[in-house]
Amino acid sequence: MHQPLKELRCSLPVTERCIYLQTGSLGPLSRPTLQAIHDAEELAAREGPASPDGLTPLVQTADAARTALTRLLNAPPDTVCWSLNTSTAMRTVIQSLGLTGTDCLITSDQEHVATRSLYNGLCDALGLTVEVVSTAGDDGDFLERLEQSLRAGRRGRKIVLLSHVSCIDGRLLPVADAVALTRRYGGVSLIDGAQAVGQIPVDLGAIGADFYIGSCHKWLLGPGGVGYIHVRSERLTGFNPHWLPDADRAAPTAARLGEVGTTNLAQRAGVGAALAQIETVGMETVATHSRQVTQRLRDGLRQFRLVQVLGPDDPVRTTGLVGFTVHGWTADDCRALVERLYRQQRIL
Ligand SMILES: Cc1ncc(COP(=O)(O)O)c(C=O)c1O
Structure with a gap:
């Protein structure tokens, strides 16, 4: 194993007790990340959270974390702002678009419940x-169906909302x-990008998306409560989700337009530490390692006659997030397996 990757794994306290597989829901925190959060809270408590010596360094640390995120994403520094999580980021972007009943939202059948809740709510309200475009078949089939939806003559705007990784x-x-x-x-x-970034x-x-959103608490191994929005430079002037007055929008950056009010700077310091660890390991190393262990998991699961592994087999079209069904099992049976794996094998 590549040494920095091993160091990262050893810095995760949970790996001392468990085999940890749940990074797609909540990634585990590392010791450096915990320390960064602690140090930030400690500084604010010691110096006074609103004092120049308390607040200024914390703002600088949070800004540096945002810059590190733009580096990881290959995005211009001014195009990313913090949000709370992917669900909030998604709603913030939609809010900024000022949709009406004549508009159309085009999405896929691979979306998270947060997305489905959002578009059902938009349907009800507006x-x-x-x-919902089917992903059956290959990428070409999906893109053909998407194009048909985009081509269909409608009066309003078309918003395409898709997961990067299902x-x-x-x-x-x-x-x-x-x-x-x-x-x-x-x-x-x-x-x-909730399941892609990290x-x-x-x-x-x-990718060139107008908006790209995600959370830091999954594959980035950051604390809960920090998500982000990337706004393509050309969209920045029209991005005003919080109804800021014109004067405040004179020099548009995603942060100036997308971040309002008081927040938890210590959590962002934690994200900065998590990003520093990932930067040291390198995303190519993460992805290569993930491909190897995913292949082992998929091959292992296939040996069970009743198990059906979901999604494409081609490693180029899939990722380390593995879905599977067990023939004849109910949701309660699945929950019981998760519980048993944790209690008996310490697999989480
Ligand atoms: C693809 C996708 N989108 C959105 C979400 C919701 O993320 P959050 O809980 O950060 O709002 C998730 C969570 O698992 C997800 O997998």
Whole structure:
């Protein structure tokens, strides 16, 4: 194993007690991340949270963490702002678009419950049309269906909201092609990177999405309560989700427009420490290691006659998030297995 990766694993207290597999829901914190959060809280408590010696260094640390995130994502520094989590980031972006009942939201059948709740709510509140495009078949089939939806003559705007990596079966969706198609038909693209960032290399310059969102508490191994929004430079002037007055919008950056009010700077310091560890390991190393262990897991699961591993088999089209079903099992049976694995094997 590549040494920095081993060091990262050894810095996670949970690995002393468990085999930890749940990074797609909540990633575990490392000791340096815990320390950074503690140090930030300690500084604020010692110096006074609003004093120059308490507040200024914490703001600088949080800003440095944001810059580190833009580096990881290959995004211009001014195009990323903090949010709370992916669900809030998604709603913030949608809020900034000022949708009406004539608009149409196009999405896929691989989306998280937070997305489904959002578009069902938008349907109820605004009466806007929602089209769910099937991902059956290969990427070409999906893109063809997406193009049909985009081409359909409608009066309003078309918002394409897609996961980068499916939380259902771990597949990679062809987001760069989907974004290019959306732009060709004059639509707005919003990509949900909750299961991608920290798991696979993500190049926002290459994807070109109008908006890209995610959370730091999953594959980035950051604390809960910190998410982010990337706003493509060309969209910055129109991005005003919190109704800031014109004067405040003179020199637009995503942070100036997307972050309002008092927040928890210690959590962002924790994200900075987590990002520093990931930067040391390198995303290519993370992705290569993930591919290897995922292959072992998929091969192992296939040996059980009743198990069906979900998603594409091609390692190029899938990720370290593995979904599977067990023939004849109910949701209670699945929950019982999770409980048994934890209690008896310390597999979490
Ligand atoms: C693809 C996807 N989108 C959104 C979410 C919601 O993320 P959060 O809980 O950070 O709002 C998740 C959570 O698992 C997810 O997997």
